[in-house]
Amino acid sequence: MSEAPAIPTKRPRRGRILILLVALVLIALVVFHLLHARAPKPVVAPQVVTVARVTTGPMPETLNELGTVTPVATVTVLPQLSGYLTAVGYREGQEVQKGQFLAQIDPRQYEISKRQAEAQLAKDNAALAQARADLARYSQLNERKSIAQQTYADQQFLVQQDEAAVKADEASIAQYVLDLTYCRITAPVSGKVGLRLVDPGNYVTASSQPGIAVITTMKPTTVEFTVPQTALDKVLQRTTAGAQLPVTVFSSDNAHQLATGTLYAINNQMATATGTVTLRAAFANDDERLFPNEFVNVRLLVDTLQNALLVPTSAVQSGAPGDYVFLVNPDNTVSVRKVALGPSDGQHTVITAGLAAGNTVVTDGLDRLSDGVKIKPSAARAATGATGASGASGSSGASGAAGAADARAASHSRPASAPASASAAS
Structure with missing residues (x-):
């Protein structure tokens, strides 16, 4: 009998297929786990900021x-007549009193004119005396009807003419006396004299510019x-x-x-x-x-406002929603709080609405804050701490709300993330 041929077995091939399927399942599970696993949240360190409490105290309302x-008084001393300036009696920058001598104009021509007027007055006085004596004789003759009425009336008119001439001479003399007074120029007010405007020897005229001197009280x-x-x-x-x-x-x-x-x-x-x-x-x-x-x-x-809510001016920010502060919450997070501003003295600002006494606000380190950010408060500076009320009252002045806004804009830049946060909060 001949031997039958050997039949090959298929069991090893099936084992490899099973192993391959198990490996594919394991790989699919690993990929699925990797794709659906949540990434660990990064731990954000709290922001270190400076805080201060809202206090109450007096706040001056001032206008800057x-x-x-x-x-x-500022007086330009001008000559009131013409003539040569013979002397200057002040020193540049000197303090002078009212009536003090400043300058002298040559008075000789006015003295001559005064003497001529006095001579004319003497002549007219003599003519008046003669006319009055004639009038007295004419009056007696008129009572006796010894002269014509016209002659008596003419003499009365002549006396009146001579009296008018005497008064005109007296007025001329008074004018020349006044001119002599004007030749001596004195200070019309008390004050300090400026730099010299004209030197002795110059010919000046009435109301000539730039004048003799300028006096300022x-x-x-x-x-x-x-x-x-x-x-x-x-x-x-x-x-x-x-x-x-x-x-x-x-x-x-x-x-x-x-x-x-x-x-x-x-x-x-x-x-x-x-x-x-x-x-x-x-x-x-x-x-x-x-x-x-x-x-x-x-x-x-x-x-002066009494019992006003005061915060350090550095805590107040301005953005798209308006004026706001970062309010510190009990869990050491911050929230954006819109506020209404009152007067400010540059160091402190009055809050008329939005905060209450005892609230805590951020005063420094605001550039990276936004609504809900975790913070780590640090000690407030002495200038912006609990002494806010005394600092406001001790100030000699304050600006209005507009002035405070300008001061804040000049000294504190607005954080880039704050407006968006403020808008979301509002």
Whole structure:
């Protein structure tokens, strides 16, 4: 019998297929897990910021304006007659008193004219005496009907003519006396003399320019400044009630306080071109720190708000929704809070709506904040901490809401993310 051929088995091939299927399932599970697994959230560190509490205290309401030192009197001394200037009796920059000698015009021609007038007066007085004596004789003759009535009347008229001539001579003499007085030029007001305008030896004429000298009253002096019509009503209310509004003047760079005075005059018309009205304040200026025509910064104290809500000015931001602050929540997150602003003194700003006493706001580190951001508060600086009320009351002046906004815009840039957050919050 022959042997049957061997039949090959298929079991190893099936095993490989099963292993391949298991591997594919495992790979699919791994891919599915990788695709649907959630990425771990990055841990964001809290922002370190400076905070301060909302306090209450007094806040001065002031107006900050640009002013000009305007002297009480500026007088250009002009000659009132013609002649050669023979002497100058002042020193440039000298303080002079009213009536003090300044210059002398040659008086000789006016003295000669005065003597001629006096001689004419003597002649006319003699003619008047003769006419009066003749009138007395004519009066007796007229009573006796010894002369014509016309002769007596003519003599009466002659006496009146001579009396008029005497009065004209007396007036001429008075005029020459006045001319001699004008030859001696004196100071019409007290003040400081400017630089010399004419030297001795020059021929001057009546009202010739530029004059003999310019005298400016240094003390007391005044400062003129303008306020907008929107702020005029409060000023009028205070002045009508009899209040003496204090005015403080600072140098043009606001680096030094120059003088303090009081408001004493308000112009009677509004400037239609600018919508402002001119005010004038008086100053003693005993130290002469206010120089005529100098530009100065004027701070007018209108009123003082009591128990006002105060926040550091650095905490107030401006954006698309308006004015807002970053309010610190109990869980150390911040939220955007819109606020209404009142007066400011540069260091603190009054909040009229949007906050309450005791709230905490962010004052520094606002550039990367947005609504809901986690923060880490740090200690507030002493200048912007709990001493806010005393700082506001100790300030000699404050600006209005518009001035505070300008100060904030100049010193604090608006965060890029804040407007969007503020809009979402509002």
